[in-house]
Amino acid sequence: MVAKLTTIGFDADDTLWQNEAFFRLTQERFCDLLRDYAKPDHLMHRLLQAERRNIGHYGFGIKGFVLSMIETAIEVTEDRVPASVIRELIAAGQDMLRHPIELLPHARDAVRAVAEQYHVLLITKGDLLDQERKLAQSGLGDLFDGVEIVSAKTAAVYRQIFERHAHGPDHALMVGNSMKSDVIPMIEAGGWGVYVPHGLVWELEHEAAPSDSPRYREIADLSALPALVADLG
Numbered sequence: 001m002v003a004k005l006t007t008i009g010f011d012a013d014d015t016l017w018q019n020e021a022f023f024r025l026t027q028e029r030f031c032d033l034l035r036d037y038a039k040p041d042h043l044m045h046r047l048l049q050a051e052r053r054n055i056g057h058y059g060f061g062i063k064g065f066v067l068s069m070i071e072t073a074i075e076v077t078e079d080r081v082p083a084s085v086i087r088e089l090i091a092a093g094q095d096m097l098r099h100p101i102e103l104l105p106h107a108r109d110a111v112r113a114v115a116e117q118y119h120v121l122l123i124t125k126g127d128l129l130d131q132e133r134k135l136a137q138s139g140l141g142d143l144f145d146g147v148e149i150v151s152a153k154t155a156a157v158y159r160q161i162f163e164r165h166a167h168g169p170d171h172a173l174m175v176g177n178s179m180k181s182d183v184i185p186m187i188e189a190g191g192w193g194v195y196v197p198h199g200l201v202w203e204l205e206h207e208a209a210p211s212d213s214p215r216y217r218e219i220a221d222l223s224a225l226p227a228l229v230a231d232l233g
Contacts, residue, residue, distance in 0.1 A: 005192070005233035007166035008114045009158075010144075011176030012124035012131065015222075016111070017138055018102040020200040023065065026092045030069050033085050038076045047072045048203055055204070059151050061127035066093035097130060101137040104198075110222035111143045114229050119166050122147045123158075123174070125181065153181040155188035162191065173232065175225060180207035187215050192232060196222060 013019035030047070031040040038046075050068040058064030069089050073081045114120060122144045124131050131149045135141050146165045150157055162169040169191035176182020176196065183193035187210055195209065195218040210216045219228055 005118070005171055005173060005229065007119040007121065007162060007172040008229060009121045009123045009162070009172060009174040009186075010111060011174070011178065011182045012122055012134065013126065014177045014198040014200065015104070015175060015182070015196060016107040016122075016140065017104055017134065020198070020202055022096050022099055023202070024200060026065075026069075026096055029092050030073075030089065033088055034073055034076065034081075037081075043072065043076065046076055050075075052204060059127070060125050061130055062093055062096045063127055063130075066090065069093075097133075101134050103138060103140075104222070106222035106225075108140060110225045111140055113226040115143045115145075118229065118233070119145050121145060121161065121165055123150065123153070123161060124148070125150050125153055153185055155185045158186050158189040158191065162189070173229065175222075177201065178205040178207075179209055180205045183216065184210055187213050191215065192217065194219060194225070194228065196220075196225075 010016060027044065027047070031043050034043055047068060050072045051065065054064055054068050054071070058067055066089060070086055073085060073089065111120065120143060122135065126149070128149050135147065141147075148161050158169055158174065162172045166172060169186065169189040173192040173194055174182055174186035175194045177198040178201065179195060183195050184207055186193040192215045193210070193213075195216070197218075197220075209218070217228060219225060
């Protein structure tokens with residue numbers, strides 16, 4: 001008989017390590033570079049529109065973000081953006097790709113604790129090379145039984161991953177800071193979705209909590225995860 005809970009999935013960005021904070025800093029740099037052409041609120045609105053349009057083309061991650069900034073800069077300046085600004089935006093993206101990993105509080109201890117008794121997976125979306133770099137620098141790689149870097153997180157994707165690596169999503173739990181990507185589709189797939197608020201959430205990841213679902217849980221931070229897993233398992 002299969003145990004009630006056998007597998008724990010972890011999101012990476014803003015669940016195990018900092019990510020959105022670096023995007024916010026780069027957005028401030030973007031607004032400063034284009035301050036002579038548009039106000040910050042207008043620039044951020046136009047940038048978000050570009051990101052929304054471009055997800056299907058570039059996917060998630062820094063490279064798509066940089067291309068969206070360049071596209072926005074061209075649009076708001078009506079094709080008059082100086083080459084020096086484009087160069088600065090590319091440099092900003094390269095700085096993001098080189099930024100060292102900053103683990104969030106309790107991340108290492110939480111992964112290590114649940115890995116002692118459960119099958120543990122890292123499930124993240126974004127640019128393959130960048131996510132592999134961050135995982136390597138995090139020092140957490142050896143704690144995971146499997147790593148999945150996907151283009152999108154949907155119920156179908158979660159079903160495939162947990163059926164391939166374990167006993168299916170109904171015996172699995174996904175931990176993450178995004179309602180839209182980590183929690184809701186996991187619950188739709190038949191598993192548990194555990195929300196860990198980060199504070200900074202990308203606009204396109206906002207979604208209402210599925211509070212009426214019996215498989216929804218929320219914890220203040222990762223220090224509470226081992227006890228929650230033990231209770232469910």
